[in-house]
Amino acid sequence: MTALSQPVLADAPTPTRHSARLVQFDSLRGLAALFVVFHHACLTCWQFPAVAISPALAPWLGWLKYGHFSVTLFIVLSGFVIMRPLVSEVRSPSPRRLWRSFFQRRAFRILPPYYVALACSLALLVWFHGWKGLRFPDIVGHLLLVHDWGVGAYLSINGPMWSIPVEWHIYFLVPLVFLGWRKIGVVATTLLALVIGYAVFWLIPDPVLRDSAAPHFYAIFVLGGAAAIVASHIETGVIRAPSSPGTIVLAAGVIWAASTFIPSWDSFLQNYAWCDLTFAVFASLALVFLAIEASWLRRLLSFRPLVGLGTMSYSLYLIHGPLLGYFDGKFAGKHGIPADRKFMLLSFVAVPIILVAAYIFHRVVERPFLAWRPVSAKVPHGLDSAQVGAPSHSDAASVRATWVGNEEKPVRC
Secondary structure, eight states: OOGGGSOOOSOOOOOSSOOOOOHHHHHHHHHHHHHHHHHHHHHHHSOTTTOOOOTTTHHHHGGGGGTHHHHHHHHHHHHHHHHGGGGGGTTOSOHHHHHHHHHHHHHHHHHHHHHHHHHHHHHHHHHHHOGGGOOHHHHHHHHTTOGGGTSSOTTSSSGGGGHHHHHHHHHTTHHHHHHHHHHTOHHHHHHHHHHHHHHHHHHOOOHHHHHHHOTHHHHHHHHHHHHHHHHHHHHHTSSOOOSOHHHHHHHHHHHHHHHHHSSOHHHHHHSHHHHHHHHHHHHHHHHHHHHHOOOHHHHHHTOHHHHHHHHTHHHHHHHHHHHHHHHIIIIITTTTOOHHHHHHHIIIIIHHHHHHHHHHHIIIIIGGGTTOOOSSOOOOTTTTOOOTTOOOOOOTTTOOOSOOSTTOOOOOO
8 A cells, every 4th residue: 555545644754844835826826817817808708608719819819718727726726725734633632623713714714805795796786787687596695605506696796706605615525535534545535536526516417507516626626635645745755756747747737738629619618527637637736746846837936926916816806707897898898899809908908907906805805804813723824725716716825835833744644
């Protein structure tokens, strides 16, 4: 049996070195959120599902159709950042206190910006369309974070918010993943999660509900957690690093690209869940590589403006949809501007304004909650540091994918 196939034990060696804060993960999150913004600008001009980008721009903008993978990356990042510090707590004498604090921090981190953005989105809808544009089930579903499971239309009010309840529901499975690590090991837990997640996905008969609930994302979150364990074990010498990690990551990327871009667009829409899996494997390996290798890519992603973008990425994710709709309805769409020109207008006028608005929203709404810490229990650094938009489906100011202090020791699993 390999180290990863065994149940988690408590007698692991103390790490010989500690990871610095992985600010490159902040940058990845920010770039993914910005990609989502341009993806939705693209869909504003060329309607889904055809996304028939004009021939003149298709060679340059065709990749914007695949913004869905940004959410997949958010989920993998959340799994990596949230699950890694939990290994040191595997023999916690008071797990109930640990989980109580974990859920308190997650709720306080995710929900206040979400509800403020939801209120702003509702206000914009009422301003433009009056109350007749709102449906009671849609409001209830968004307020209770159950619109991903069919309570109301999941893309109503604020379309990008469909993924927030997915991430929120994933958090409630974290204790089960933790238990699986302790009892059956990381590999078995991950494989079991993949089987169950994809089985539930394909057993849901309603394709709309299948898309909104995204049960396969629960499994992808667990895969991200497994990647965090691999990175930690390589750092502490529990397992040996591969001789050419970059080649492995590149090979995984080629497999994902082949499964996604070689088939037709219609084929991708029918099989996107499998493409999510190949991308999640590629992303997980890439995160391990970024965590253990001081590469040029890691240095590039440590560029301060990119890290700053990651800091406000959750705010950007929450508010960009209604603002794009506002610019389209008030200016671009109102005057019948051709799709090509509309995209340029949204990209070079609307997007910069949205970035400024996201920064303001981050400073005024999101940032005040970043420093909040529950007094009920101490939680390992990083346990509260990921969410879909900045997230999952990311407290960029306090992200820690690291072992902090002598108390937090990686363990064999």
